[in-house]
Amino acid sequence: MAWEDDWRRVRAIAKKDLTTELRAKAGFNGVASLAVTILILLGLALGPDADALRNAAVGAVWLATLFSGVLAFNRSFQVELESGALEPLLLYPGPRWTIFAGKLLANFTFVSLMVAIVMAAGIVLFGITIPARWPMILAVVALGVVGLVVLGTFYASMASRSRAREVLLPLLLFPMLVPVLLAATTASKALLGADLMHEAGAWTRLLIGYDLVFLIATFIAFEHVIEA
Amino acid sequence: MARLLARAPLRAPHSMYNGQPDQAIDARGIGRRFGIRWVLRGVTFGVGRGEVAALLGPNGSGKSTVLRILGTLLRPNAGTATVNGRDIVAQAASVRGQVGYLAHTPGLYDDLTARENLLFAADMLGLPHASVDGNLARVGLGEVAGSRVRGFSAGMQRRLALARLIMRSPSVLLLDEPYANLDENGVELMNSVIRDVIASGGAALLALHELAPARAILDRTLTLIEGRIATTNSERAVRERASLATV
Numbered sequence: 311m312a313w314e315d316d317w318r319r320v321r322a323i324a325k326k327d328l329t330t331e332l333r334a335k336a337g338f339n340g341v342a343s344l345a346v347t348i349l350i351l352l353g354l355a356l357g358p359d360a361d362a363l364r365n366a367a368v369g370a371v372w373l374a375t376l377f378s379g380v381l382a383f384n385r386s387f388q389v390e391l392e393s394g395a396l397e398p399l400l401l402y403p404g405p406r407w408t409i410f411a412g413k414l415l416a417n418f419t420f421v422s423l424m425v426a427i428v429m430a431a432g433i434v435l436f437g438i439t440i441p442a443r444w445p446m447i448l449a450v451v452a453l454g455v456v457g458l459v460v461l462g463t464f465y466a467s468m469a470s471r472s473r474a475r476e477v478l479l480p481l482l483l484f485p486m487l488v489p490v491l492l493a494a495t496t497a498s499k500a501l502l503g504a505d506l507m508h509e510a511g512a513w514t515r516l517l518i519g520y521d522l523v524f525l526i527a528t529f530i531a532f533e534h535v536i537e538a
Numbered sequence: 539m540a541r542l543l544a545r546a547p548l549r550a551p552h553s554m555y556n557g558q559p560d561q562a563i564d565a566r567g568i569g570r571r572f573g574i575r576w577v578l579r580g581v582t583f584g585v586g587r588g589e590v591a592a593l594l595g596p597n598g599s600g601k602s603t604v605l606r607i608l609g610t611l612l613r614p615n616a617g618t619a620t621v622n623g624r625d626i627v628a629q630a631a632s633v634r635g636q637v638g639y640l641a642h643t644p645g646l647y648d649d650l651t652a653r654e655n656l657l658f659a660a661d662m663l664g665l666p667h668a669s670v671d672g673n674l675a676r677v678g679l680g681e682v683a684g685s686r687v688r689g690f691s692a693g694m695q696r697r698l699a700l701a702r703l704i705m706r707s708p709s710v711l712l713l714d715e716p717y718a719n720l721d722e723n724g725v726e727l728m729n730s731v732i733r734d735v736i737a738s739g740g741a742a743l744l745a746l747h748e749l750a751p752a753r754a755i756l757d758r759t760l761t762l763i764e765g766r767i768a769t770t771n772s773e774r775a776v777r778e779r780a781s782l783a784t785v
Contacts, residue, residue: 315664322661326647326654333649333686394643397611398702402662403635537613 316408323399323412328419330389337385338420345378345428353435360437367436368498372491374428375421376458380480382420383462386413387470396470400536410463410532417459425455438502446510447501453517454494460521461486464528468535493517562587562622562710562741563608569616569765570603577603579765580617590732590742590755595762601745602642604762605712608743609639621710638708638735642715644699648688652679652698655687659702673701677727692719697727704731711735711742717751725751 331337352370356362390396399409429451432438441447465482469475497513563585570578577600585591593601606612608619610630619626621633646655656670674683677697687695696719703711716728732742732755744752749759761769 318664319662322658326650326658329654330647330649389647393646393648394641395645395647397606397639397641398645399662400611401609401634401637401639402659403631404662405631 315404316411319402319404319408320411320415323409324415324419327386327389327413327416331385331416331420334385334389338423341378341381341385341420342424342427344381345374345424346431348374348377349428349431349435363436364438367432367438368495368502370436371425371428371432372454372495372498374432375425375455376484376487376491378424378428379421379458379462380483382417382424383459383466383483384469384476384479386417386463387466388475391470406533406536407529409536410467410529413467414459414463417463418455421455421459421462422452425451441502443501447498450494450497450501450510450514450517453514453521454490454498456521457490457494457517457524458487460524460528461490464524464532464535467532489520490517493520560586561620562589563619563743565604565608565617565619567617568604568607568614568619570600570607570612570614577765578607578614581762581765581767582617583760583767583770585741585743587739587741588736589757590736590744590752591758591760592749592752592756593743593745593760593762594747594749599762600765601762602714605639605714605743605745609637609712610634611639636708637710637712638703638706639712640699640703640714640716642718644695646687646695646698646702649686651684651686652690653683655698656701656705659705663705665705669705673704674698676704677701678723693721693724696720697724700728700731708735709738709740711740711744713742714745715747716744717746717748720751729755 349370352366352373353363356366356370387396390399400406433440462479462483465479465486466475469478469482472478493513493516497510497517500510500513561584563583565584566582568578568581569576577598581600581604583591593604595601603612607614608621608626610626610633613627622636624632624636626633647658650658652674653670656673657667659665660667660670671680671683674680677700679694679697679701682690682694687698690698711732713728713732716732717725720728729752732744735742736755742755744756746752749756757772759769759771760767761771
């Protein structure tokens with residue numbers, strides 16, 4: 311069955327990426343530490359005002375995720391390039407979208423774990439009370455992570471062949487992530503409060519639409535981007 | 539004369555062998571540029587089934603580029619090529635399933651063990667995991683199967699890359715400096731792998747700096763100079779003459 315072969319390849323790439331990341335010294339620990347450090351610095355910059363901290367908490371968590379996520383995306387293709395493993399990877403039979411899907415799955419797992427740590431740190435540092443509608447907030451966070459990971463992985467593949475990839479990736483990625491950041495922070499904020507204006511639903515729908523459009527577009531475009 | 543020789547395939551390009559085209563590799567007028575610099579300017583040659591050909595030439599002459607184009611890793615800017623009768627651009631996916639390409643760098647994952655590297659290859663190729671240990675033993679890495687590749691010497695990494703290549707069961711080998719970092723046993727191992735592919739009706743194209751390790755298996759050399767095939771020589775004829783003289 312072709313889809314079983316494709317799914318096996320996707321799992322193999324995701325497993326390989328996660329294993330190498332967990333074994334690399336500068337892997338998950340480094341990226342998660344950076345995210346928490348950014349959160350602490352933002353907290354210090356905002357000062358001791360408890361209300362100001364609570365108001366800024368959602369934005370701070372998303373920004374910390376975004377900045378540290380860029381490191382993770384860069385690494386996902388750096389591993390292939392460091393040892394010249396990208397060419398053998400491209401030479402395996404089967405559709406190339408499976409490579410993208412495998413990287414996507416690995417990055418989604420990686421960033422989700424990181425977000426869990428950042429959110430826990432944010433709750434403690436910014437004094438957030440967990441609301442009754444926490445499953446809705448988790449859904450919004452998951453949608454935001456999907457948007458971040460889809461675009462992050464795609465632009466990392468695009469920048470991977472450039473010598474200036476560390477600089478190029480944020481330059482390409484950050485402007486594209488504005489709608490994700492805006493929708494995710496506004497929906498999360500609304501759900502953390504009373505959502506008197508019923509904003510959360512509209513922003514969540516925008517997030518779903520954005521994720522779907524870019525999920526399809528990046529899968530189609532990946533084959534052309536990864537070709538030399 | 540040299541150009542005429544370069545253009546003349548050993549066998550007729552459209553004849554068939556066991557239902558397959560007689561020419562395993564058929565390159566016609568391949569051109570490739572990087573930026574404004576043309577590295578290949580109309581490379582034309584053929585490699586027949588059961589034939590081992592070597593691409594020679596100075597650094598920067600385009601040997602690796604030819605192999606990467608035939609391996610579907612680069613698209614040519616001009617010309618066409620087929621591998622086992624399949625177009626390398628229009629039928630790239632099919633070509634990828636038939637070639638075994640070995641690059642300068644082994645392309646292994648340093649933080650995975652030798653076995654894990656091959657298990658990953660097995661998953662990507664849809665092969666049973668049971669095939670891995672036999673391949674590791676064949677290249678002499680059975681005892682270090684559980685060690686991370688980061689600690690391997692360049693020669694051991696080359697052997698592991700060779701084991702991964704064997705797993706693909708390729709019918710056309712594209713080998714870029716295949717003997718680099720290999721000891722005497724490694725050279726013999728590489729040659730035995732090439733012989734096996736040839737014996738099963740395959741073909742091999744090797745990019746070489748040094749001809750000596752490949753002398754025993756080579757049929758023909760093609761010299762690439764300034765992006766064109768400048769000369770072709772039959773190594774087989776030289777060997778046959780040498781053996782006759784010995785007799």
